[in-house]
Amino acid sequence: MNTSVKEKIRIASGQGFWGDLQTAPYDQVSKGPIDYIMMDFLAEVTMSIMQKQKKRNPELGYAKDLVPIVEHILPTCIDKKIKIITNGGGVNPSGCRDAIFRWARKKGIKNLKIGVVLGDDILDRLGELRSKGILLNNMDTGETLSAVIDGVMSANVYFGAWPIVEALRQDAQIIITGRTTDTGLTLAPMIYEFDWKRDDWDKLAAGTVAGHILECGGQASGGNFSADWRSVHDLAHIGFPIAEAYLDGEIVITKHENSGGLVSLQTVKEQLMYEIGDPVHYITPDCVADFTTIQLEQVGQHRVKMFGVKGNPATDSYKVSMSYHDGYTAVGTLTYAWPDALEKARAANEILCTRLADLGLKFDEIRSEFMGYNSCHGPLSAVPDEVNEVVLRVGVRGHDHHAVERFGKELAPLILTGPPGVTGFAGGRPKPGEVIAYWPALIPKTAVTPRVEVTEV
Amino acid sequence: MRVRLIDIAHARSGDKGDTGNVGVIARKKEYYPILSKYLTVERVKQHFQGITLGTVERFDLPNLWALNFLLHESLGGGGTTSLKNDAQGKTLSSAMLRMELDIDETITL
Numbered sequence: 049m050n051t052s053v054k055e056k057i058r059i060a061s062g063q064g065f066w067g068d069l070q071t072a073p074y075d076q077v078s079k080g081p082i083d084y085i086m087m088d089f090l091a092e093v094t095m096s097i098m099q100k101q102k103k104r105n106p107e108l109g110y111a112k113d114l115v116p117i118v119e120h121i122l123p124t125c126i127d128k129k130i131k132i133i134t135n136g137g138g139v140n141p142s143g144c145r146d147a148i149f150r151w152a153r154k155k156g157i158k159n160l161k162i163g164v165v166l167g168d169d170i171l172d173r174l175g176e177l178r179s180k181g182i183l184l185n186n187m188d189t190g191e192t193l194s195a196v197i198d199g200v201m202s203a204n205v206y207f208g209a210w211p212i213v214e215a216l217r218q219d220a221q222i223i224i225t226g227r228t229t230d231t232g233l234t235l236a237p238m239i240y241e242f243d244w245k246r247d248d249w250d251k252l253a254a255g256t257v258a259g260h261i262l263e264c265g266g267q268a269s270g271g272n273f274s275a276d277w278r279s280v281h282d283l284a285h286i287g288f289p290i291a292e293a294y295l296d297g298e299i300v301i302t303k304h305e306n307s308g309g310l311v312s313l314q315t316v317k318e319q320l321m322y323e324i325g326d327p328v329h330y331i332t333p334d335c336v337a338d339f340t341t342i343q344l345e346q347v348g349q350h351r352v353k354m355f356g357v358k359g360n361p362a363t364d365s366y367k368v369s370m371s372y373h374d375g376y377t378a379v380g381t382l383t384y385a386w387p388d389a390l391e392k393a394r395a396a397n398e399i400l401c402t403r404l405a406d407l408g409l410k411f412d413e414i415r416s417e418f419m420g421y422n423s424c425h426g427p428l429s430a431v432p433d434e435v436n437e438v439v440l441r442v443g444v445r446g447h448d449h450h451a452v453e454r455f456g457k458e459l460a461p462l463i464l465t466g467p468p469g470v471t472g473f474a475g476g477r478p479k480p481g482e483v484i485a486y487w488p489a490l491i492p493k494t495a496v497t498p499r500v501e502v503t504e505v
Numbered sequence: 506m507r508v509r510l511i512d513i514a515h516a517r518s519g520d521k522g523d524t525g526n527v528g529v530i531a532r533k534k535e536y537y538p539i540l541s542k543y544l545t546v547e548r549v550k551q552h553f554q555g556i557t558l559g560t561v562e563r564f565d566l567p568n569l570w571a572l573n574f575l576l577h578e579s580l581g582g583g584g585t586t587s588l589k590n591d592a593q594g595k596t597l598s599s600a601m602l603r604m605e606l607d608i609d610e611t612i613t614l
Contacts, residue, residue, distance in 0.1 A: 092584060093584065093585055188522065272517070272595075274515040274516050274517055274598055274599070274602070275515035275530075275532065276515075314515060314530070314532075317528075317530050317569050317570075317571060318515065318516075318517040318528070318530065319517070320528075320569060320571075321516075321517050321526075321528020321530065321566075321569070321571055321573060322517050322518075322519045322526075322528065323519035323520070323521060323526060324519075324526060324528070324573060325521065325526065325564075325573075325575060326564055327564050327566050327573055328564075339566060339569075340565075340566050340567070340568055341568065342568055342569065343568060344569070374586065377585070377586075377588060379588065413581075413588060414588075415581065415588035415589065417589070417590050419590055423589075423590040423591065424590070424591050424596040424599070424600070425556075425596065425599070425600045425603065426555055426556045426600075427554065427555040427556065428552070428553075428556070428600050428603050441590055443588035444588070445586065445588055481585070482585070483585050483586050484584070484585050485584065485585070485586055486522060486583075486584055488522075
């Protein structure tokens with residue numbers, strides 16, 4: 049129960065993706081005052097990996113990295129009354145909670161309440177939904193799901209902030225969800241603390257935009273900074289961003305004082321522009337935010353105020369993220385040194401492709417790139433007079449596992465049976481990896497109900 | 506005068522499936538009208554010939570002195586389908602900044 053409405057809260061970004069800087073969460077909770085820490089662990093393909101893990105072991109299916117991070121930060125969070133909100137629950141938020149409870153009991157931690165948000169996983173409901181006329185066609189291409197349904201590996205609904213708000217209202221100190229929008233992880237504490245309503249569209253939009261700024265961690269506070277990367281102080285100790293939110297919906301983006309990095313109009317703008325489509329209609333389960341209404345002002349060193357954000361009503365649908373198996377890939381590289389590095393790399397590529405054709409191997413695609421020359425900018429690359437070294441990178445994709453695997457055996461022979469001055473093969477034979485393709489769809493909100501369970505250790 | 510885009514703008518790119526988005530942001534407020542006038546869909550499509558196989562869309566954010574471009578079919582299928590080294594289009598932003606513009610206006614850099 050929220051007995052008092054606060055005027056200001058500080059929400060810290062702890063992880064921008066599964067695999068982000070492992071030291072960031074502890075730095076955020078220990079280097080200065082914060083009220084909440086949010087951590088994002090889910091990329092598009094992550095759920096399919098987690099489903100596979102859960103199939104092998106029903107206790108798994110969540111982001112394993114999350115547990116050691118929580119173990120590291122929890123004593124400080126309890127001390128400073130910081131709440132943790134994360135989507136690292138994957139396809140088993142309950143299993144994740146249980147793992148944390150087991151550790152907490154060993155440590156003698158009492159009165160710890162963990163909330164889980166369930167109901168996003170609709171993998172076992174596909175038949176039921178389709179029979180009701182909820183077809184889950186591809187929202188980008190219009191294709192029908194029947195084309196790929198046999199290979200579907202995961203199906204999760206994107207919930208927003210409100211189930212997390214419910215968990216906060218039941219006094220949860222750690223909240224673990226499955227598939228939730230990154231923006232919802234940051235917006236929820238604002239709704240809870242400031243008692244914003246479901247139709248406070250402008251405030252919900254402001255919180256949503258703050259969530260978009262926080263969702264990639266250091267990429268808003270000096271990381272990957274196009275404007276002037278050299279001017280960013282002490283990137284080694286970069287401070288992830290913090291959203292200092294106010295009751296009226298104004299939000300200041302900042303970072304801890306004793307941390308590296310940079311928070312400026314330019315760093316914030318770069319993150320605002322990241323992975324957006326039509327800026328007027330930034331659609332989330334909670335509202336539709338209009339990015340063309342965002343006003344920014346630098347109000348201090350490493351403090352950028354955001355205000356004036358306008359929002360519109362949420363839609364009637366949730367987005368569904370599904371993944372399906374769609375073949376295999378394998379990629380290998382070889383490094384060619386001066387003289388004639390590029391010419392030799394091209395010749396090696398010719399030899400390789402000839403041998404693959406002679407073997408009668410069929411692929412959906414073979415792609416050869418020349419790293420160090422033009423793999424990033426393609427035809428826009430400046431042509432140098434001479435390159436010191438070039439990395440030939442060859443990849444294949446197809447549905448024939450044998451063919452993709454057989455390709456892997458053709459890289460190493462080039463060392464002794466191809467152009468000279470070649471190295472960089474010690475990584476071993478390229479092994480086939482699974483192609484996990486992405487299928488976005490829409491589902492009426494009435495067809496899915498989030499469930500919130502809060503339990504004490 | 507001839508202007509290098511990198512001198513008047515900074516950029517950030519991301520991905521959504523096989524589409525790369527490139528946000529181009531004016532370094533100063535007075536440069537935004539230049540971006541708005543000269544960074545047309547046609548100009549960007551021409552610049553990304555051979556990289557972008559689909560259509561190009563442009564959205565304006567004058568409040569941020571920025572333009573957002575969607576470059577469809579630029580990522581070799583995107584995600585784990587793509588065989589590209591830059592399957593996520595992280596370097597599309599710097600590819601955009603290679604552009605040079607011939608402008609009628611005179612601006613001080």
